[in-house]
Amino acid sequence: MNRLMVWLPLGIFAILVGFFFKGLSLDPNEQPSALIGQPVPVFELTDLMTGERLTREQLPRQPFLLNVWASWCITCQVEHPYLTQLSKQMPVVGLNYKDTETAAKNWLAKLGDPYALQIFDPTGRLGLDLGVAGAPETFLVDSNGVIHLRIQGEVNDRVYAKKIQPVLETIQ
């Protein structure tokens, strides 16, 4: 019995190491979205580029990415080339979040516009309904308009391979 007791602290230590090790690869800023498995919220906004009315009925009828971005967001610039590249394989819908029309249009004119649609949400109303905490955020939506994944922060090839692709394969 006492022999065993000697090993107890080491055992507890090992368990703690296990937790801490796991913690190393966890991002505390990353939270599960409350909208996984839910349809994209109802909205009635305008298209940034055409000024026409946009509702969720106009969203693509195939799996697509919904990218929340703004011209004031630095990380959005970083991920923009990658999204441009991705837009060749699947539609990327933009949600211009809490931005101004001129700034957003200038940004797209400068960096290129890979977006299939551009939802203009200057008040952040749709962003709030989507549970967006800040730009950039990217949602993977299936052909029925149901949200399957939320990425907080930059989308790049690593994030695509690790998170987006596995889920995309199940909904295609």
Place this chain on the structure above:
Amino acid sequence: MNKSILIACLLSVSLCLHAAIETYQFDSPEQEARFRQLGYELRCPKCQNQAIGDSDAEISGDLRAEVYRMLKDGATDDEIKEFMVARYGRYVLYNPPLDKHTLILWFGPAVLLILGGIFVGLRIRQSKKALEAGESQT
């Protein structure tokens, strides 16, 4: 000496003071109290550990505005919390409700305390026995 006092004084001066200044008009002191209480109980989704009531994050300002709007529309506290949980998940609740997902959160510490108490109790009894056994031998 004088120099160090001067430095201490200079260090205590804050050069940039920009707390979020928002003015909300409330219908009653009770409504204002509810606004403060909700600001204290709802967690900022962008921050690690701050309530929306004392966070300067952009999103916290948006959520405060939303809480205010809902209060003005006559929503109950529970309706406002449900609204936030539907969008930002349980993470936003600093005061999580008791259900099967939060059982560990609510009772884990008590269970650990009881287990620890049992463990210590057993140890004490054991060493007492050992002591008594040792005394009876001598």
